[in-house]
Amino acid sequence: MPDPAYMAEARRLLCSEWIKDHPRPLEYLYRLTKRGVVRVYPLMKRISPRITERLMIWGEVILKGWIFNCQMCGQCILHSTGMTCPMNCPKKLRNGPCGGVRHDNHCEVIAETLCVWVQAWERSHDMRFYGDDMRILQPPVNHALQSMSAWANMVEGRDTDVPAGWESAARAEGTDR
Numbered sequence: 001m002p003d004p005a006y007m008a009e010a011r012r013l014l015c016s017e018w019i020k021d022h023p024r025p026l027e028y029l030y031r032l033t034k035r036g037v038v039r040v041y042p043l044m045k046r047i048s049p050r051i052t053e054r055l056m057i058w059g060e061v062i063l064k065g066w067i068f069n070c071q072m073c074g075q076c077i078l079h080s081t082g083m084t085c086p087m088n089c090p091k092k093l094r095n096g097p098c099g100g101v102r103h104d105n106h107c108e109v110i111a112e113t114l115c116v117w118v119q120a121w122e123r124s125h126d127m128r129f130y131g132d133d134m135r136i137l138q139p140p141v142n143h144a145l146q147s148m149s150a151w152a153n154m155v156e157g158r159d160t161d162v163p164a165g166w167e168s169a170a171r172a173e174g175t176d177r
């Protein structure tokens with residue numbers, strides 16, 4: 001029996017696995033949504049920033065929550081991870097699986113479910129536009145953005161902002177790109 005603390009990650013809502021197993025239409029939907037949000041968000045924000053942020057959050061909680069079991073990290077990289085939310089990994093890994101994937105491709109922590117990263121890798125092969133993004137090295141998740149709208153953060157550029165200290169640490173190690 002999985003630890004209740006991991007149940008949010010383990011959740012699979014009605015039809016959502018089937019939808020994610022067809023990532024190509026999801027890619028088109030992502031591109032369409034991105035284009036729409038980039039156009040509409042600034043106009044809506046001019047009318048009411050508070051209501052706009054709320055609407056964005058509701059949209060993500062309902063839509064992305066149902067399809068992707070979105071954990072509202074506020075920094076969406078779905079299209080770079082085979083249209084599979086990496087925050088569903090109980091270890092919250094953003095750059096591929098841990099070393100504990102079971103022989104049957106199931107998760108080390110939640111034995112009942114497939115490893116999120118095995119699913120992400122397989123789905124990425126069916127993608128037309130973003131499949132190769134799987135190879136991008138993702139920065140650590142910025143927890144300051146948790147529970148915010150990832151769409152709003154994308155338009156505002158907050159999702160690519162690096163908190164103070166991160167850049168210099170990367171430079172010191174010679175790992176910045």
Ligand code: SF4
Pocket residue numbers: 064068069070071072073074075076077078085086087088150
């Ligand atoms: S916003 Fe974060 S938690 Fe939500 S689907 Fe995207 S990557 Fe997953």
